[in-house]
Structure formats: C-alpha cells, structure tokens
Amino acid sequence: MDTMNQSEVVVVTGASAGVGRATARAFAERGARIGLLARGKTGLEGARRDVEAAGGEALVVPTDVADADQVEAAAETVENEFGPIDVWVNNAMTSVFSPANEMEADEYHRVTDVTYLGCVYGTQVALDRMVPRDEGTIVQVGSALAYRGIPLQSAYCGSKHAIQGFTESVRTELLHDESNVQLSMVQLPAMNTPQFEWVKSRLPDKPQPVPPIYQPEVAADAIVWVAHHDRDELWVGRSTVKAILGNRLVPRWLDHLLARSGWGAQMTVEPEDPGREYNLWEPVDDETDYGVHGRFDERARSRSYLLWAITHPTQLISVGLVLVALISAVVYRRFSSNGSFAQRTSLPLSETLGSKQVRASAGRGEQ
Secondary structure (H helix, E strand, C coil), rough: CCCCCCEEEEECCCCHHHHHHHHHHHHHHHCCEEEEECCCHHHHHHHHHHHHHCEEEEEEEEEECCCCCHHHHHHHHHHHHHCCEEEEEEECCCCCCEEEHCCCCCHHHHHHHHHHHHHHHHHHHHHHHHHCCCCCCCEEEEEECCEEEEEEHHHHHHHHHHHHHHHHHHHHHHHHHCCCCCCCEEECEECCCCCCCEEEEECCCCCCCCCCEEHHHHHHHHHHHHHHHCCCCEECHHHHHHHHHHHCCCHHHHHHHHHHHHHHHHEEEEEECCCCCCCCCCCCCCCCCCCCCCCCHHEECCCCCCHHHHHHHHHHHHHHHHHHHHHHHHHHHHHHHHHHHHHHHHHCCCCCCCCHHHHHHHHCCCC
C-alpha cells in the first residue's frame, strides 16, 4: 500500500518521546488515527498535541508494554475508538549502560521484558487482529545492534538480537500460511533521542549515542515508508550497513576494534551524576515533556542519503540517467574537440600526396 490512506489506524509503542513520537507525527502527516502507547503521561499528552497539529487523530493509552495484559487492553481500546488496526509499530525500549559483570539480574530481566517481550506481546496482539482479516503491517524498530553487539549494552544488544530472531521465525510462519500480513524490521543507527537523559548508567561520564548520530525524524521516515511497502527489512544509514556487513565479513576484527574504541565512543567528556533518576522501572519526572530530540542536535544528521536512495528508486534512476547523459555529453564534446583540432593541424590529402611526389622526384634527380 503506497497511497495515502486518511482512515489508516496506527499503534505506536514508546510514543511519548524520541523515535516513537517522531513516528507518530510522521503518520499523522498522512492523516492517520494513532494509538499512543507509553508509560509517561506528560510525554503522551505532548505526543497527542504533536499528532493533532500534524493533521492526525490521537488516542492516549498509558501502557507498560512489559505487561501482556496491558498491551492486549490497549489494542482493544484503540480498536474500540478507531476501528481495525492497520499498522502496529513496536518501538518501546529501555537499557542499562554497564559492564556485564556489574549488571544485576533484575536489570537484565527488566530490559528484556520491555525491549524484547514488549515487542513479542505487541506482535501477538496485532497478529490476533490482522491474521483473521488477512491484512495489516507490523514494524519492529530494530538496530544495527540486532546484528552486532557492542560493549556496555549487553542487555539491550541481547534484546535486539532476540527481536531479530523472533521476527524471522514469525515471518516464516506467515509465509507458510500464505498470509498477507506484512512483518518488517527497521534497523537503525545511533539516534539523538532523550533516552540518554534517563537511561540507567554506571559509566563514569554521561552516555551518548555512538557517532554518527541521526535525528529521530530519519528513523520515522524509514518506519512510515516500510509500513507501506512490501519490504522485510530496511537498514538505515551507512553506519548501520557497515556494522551489519562488517559483522558478517570480519566479526573477530570488529571484536578487537570495539574492545579498543567501544568505551570512549559511548561517553561524553561530562562527568555522570551518580544520583540522577532513571526510567528502568518508572518514568523519570513525569511532569516533564522530553519531546523528540535529545541533547545532540548540533552533532546529529537530519537526513540519510542512503535511505533517500532506497526509498526513492524512481527519482534515483532519473538522477542516474541525467548524470549518464551529462557525462556522455562531456565525453562527446571532448572527443569532438580533439578530432577538430587534429583536422585543423593536419595537411589536406592532396598536399600530402604532392609532397610525397616532390620528395620522390628529388630522389630521382628531377628538377
């Protein structure tokens, strides 16, 4: 489905800030009706205002995706209000920045519950509604870290790897059943989101996304595009492509590279406040609306040329044809110019023959 659908019903988890909120806004620009799921009520109300300002309709449904019953109830609430769900986006996540040997069991449990099982529960309730209708799209918001683990984020990397395996498994089942329900995964690069203000951390300095950093709107464009195209997976940004392909080709080399650079790349030069709040179990400062962007606007990229090329194949072909035509014209002019010069600097054929005859006559002594 590639045409605008004014009645499209969308659910976005983790919609109160960051990528989820940018995604809700992007769907709203298409006139969608959107169920906004997250824990933070202030952020959800901010997302609702964003959606309505962009031309969509919004329904705020406070939900902890780690609770399967809450996810089921949220889906029912959205369908009762807006009708059948067309697109379900599993975006909610949490993390802990910490060496693995300092992690606690309940921290692994919570990150897995939210990031992985929240995705599983969302997929299940969406399938329960989409499979009988034989239509609908589920989008998993993944990461380059679904393929390539990095230090200090073992819980998050493990959860994203799990989502990747889960998604492939479910997709094969849908194919076996010849279902028209589409299951896609978007693998993201580092994003400038507020999560670095509220994620739990044991690092000595404040955490940061591993450069290069992209704005959440780049992710949102990718998610909306893949939701309306028959594509199983989409890699966003050159850094994601390099990480995934590099891990396939030279995984051991990447192990050693990350062992050297993986710590510093995830920290700023600002000392961490050991007493700051984090949102692992409860939202942080629910009176604050953190919005879409984190604090790395000056370093974040607002576009991905690779993503544009993937999502605009017709325009890409047109640009390619124009470039080929221009290059051909330049080459033709150069060769034409060289040919004209050669003609101007060479003697006419008659003069050339005459010269040969003169030289021959001189050789025979003729005057």
